[in-house]
Amino acid sequence: MTSPSQQPAVLVPYDAAGYPMLPATEAPAYVIRITRPATTPPPAAPHGKHRTRTVLALVLVALLVTAAAARCAGAGPTESPDAIVRGFFAALTARDGDQLTTYVACRGNPLCTGSGLTAGYQPPSDPRVLPTPPGTTERDKNRRTITVQYTVGGTTSTESIQMLRTRRGLLGHAWAIAAPPGTELDLRSNAHPRLRLAGIDVAARPIGDHDTATTLIGGPLDARPGPQPATFWAPPGLYTITAPGDQLYAPLETALAVAGGTDGPTTTTFTPTIRPDVLAQTERQIRDVINTCADQRTLKPDLNPAPATPNICPFHADTAYAITDTPTWAVDNYPRIALDVTDSDLVAVRTLEPGIATVTYRWTTDIVEPRRWNTATNTEQFAVAGYVELDHGTITWRP
Known part of the structure; x- marks a missing residue:
């Protein structure tokens, strides 16, 4: 039996015999256990060839998404101004009027068609882009001047081409020819109302007509049927111009050189030859x-x-x-x-x-x-x- 001096120093009552009197405790709660059915373990990660194919597929999808996003945003490589000018002269060398529309906004111009330059036209020979002089700086980063040299009809000409950079999409840009090389033709003849220039038919303006004509680079000049009016843009080259004759006038056949560029329309008058x-x-x-x-x-x-x-x-x-x-x-x-x-x-x-x-x-x-x-x-x-x-x-x- 434990003596009072040996009782623990806790706040627990003891009985007369010296044993601690514990408080009554509640009955333990009733616990319901739910047994879950056994589940199938997840499949193991693919190994070997299966994993490689999955990775390649994910990479391909990522590349396609990135390319589509870049295209929508206009990002990606763009042609340099020099390359665009070379492409323009390459289209002339190929006598491909349709291809000119890639470099110049000339849709509707009769020369910018599949048959416009195929006959009666000699493209410039030896076209080349001249190097930019040392120390030359452009004041506007969106503009650039490209100097070209070419030969037409045995005469060498030098011409400056103005290039313009415009935004393409959200992130990209593109260079374009702002003012195409060549000149505006204003063909005049009283004796020959219709002329054949290269591969197209044009209507000559009367010699005494002083009305201001609209130059055609892109868009039709005349909605009426028949040959196009004679004031329009023509790229550099040597053009053959013909017209039929009659009992009074001999047939017309002459050559017209377009080179060097001019600030305004080039008026060319064709005087007929009397039989x-x-x-x-x-x-x-x-x-x-x-x-x-x-x-x-x-x-x-x-x-x-x-x-x-x-x-x-x-x-x-x-x-x-x-x-x-x-x-x-x-x-x-x-x-x-x-x-x-x-x-x-x-x-x-x-x-x-x-x-x-x-x-x-x-x-x-x-x-x-x-x-x-x-x-x-x-x-x-x-x-x-x-x-x-x-x-x-x-x-x-x-x-």
Whole structure:
């Protein structure tokens, strides 16, 4: 038995025998145990070839997603300004008008088509991009000047091409030709309303037309059917220009060199060539009129004596005598003429050497018979003028 001095120093009551009196405890709670069914363990990670295929598939998907995102954002490599200019001249060398639309906004221009440069066109030879001089700096990072040198028709030209960098998408950019090399063509002809330039048909503007024309680089100039109007952009090269002839004019065939670039439209006027036989036909018609006038027995021949009508006879004689008898004309020399094409599309007749006609008549101062007659002779120089036209397919001289 434990003595009181040996009792533990805790706040627990003890009974008379010296044993601790523990408090009554509650009955333990009833515990329900739920037994889970056994589950299948997860499959083991793939090994060997299966794992390799899975990794490759994930990498491929990641690359495709990255490429698509870059394309949408406009990121990625872009052509340099030099490469774009070289590509432009490569398209000219290939005579590929369709390919020009890749480098120049010229859709709608008749030369920027599959047939525009395939015939009647010689591209520039030996095109090359000249190196940028040392120390040259661009004030605008989005602009650059590319200097090119090329040869057209045996003549070497140097031209500066302005390049412009624009944003492409969210992150990228692209260089483009801001002002394409070449020139604006303004083709004019009164005799040939339609011209064939390289592989296209164009409508020539009248020579006297002073209206401002819209230059075509991209977009149609004329919505009407038929050939395109003649003011449009043309790239460097040597162009063959042709036009059919008729009874008055010989066919046209000439060459036009486009090189070096110009600040404004290049106006080219095509003067037609008169057929050689037109002069002979005109001279014959003029002589017929002169002979008919000389057959008239009057000092002032007139083939159309009606009032208010022009007198087409080129010669006449004046006399100081009131009384004369019937005169007689003789043509000593016919005039020598030339034909000139005017700006108004007329073939003008110009006298190079005047003709000579002699009139012989008698005169008197006696009023009553018998009269005393005296013989007089006058020599007259004369010129002819007028124009020549094609009247229903016939060469016709209009005095």
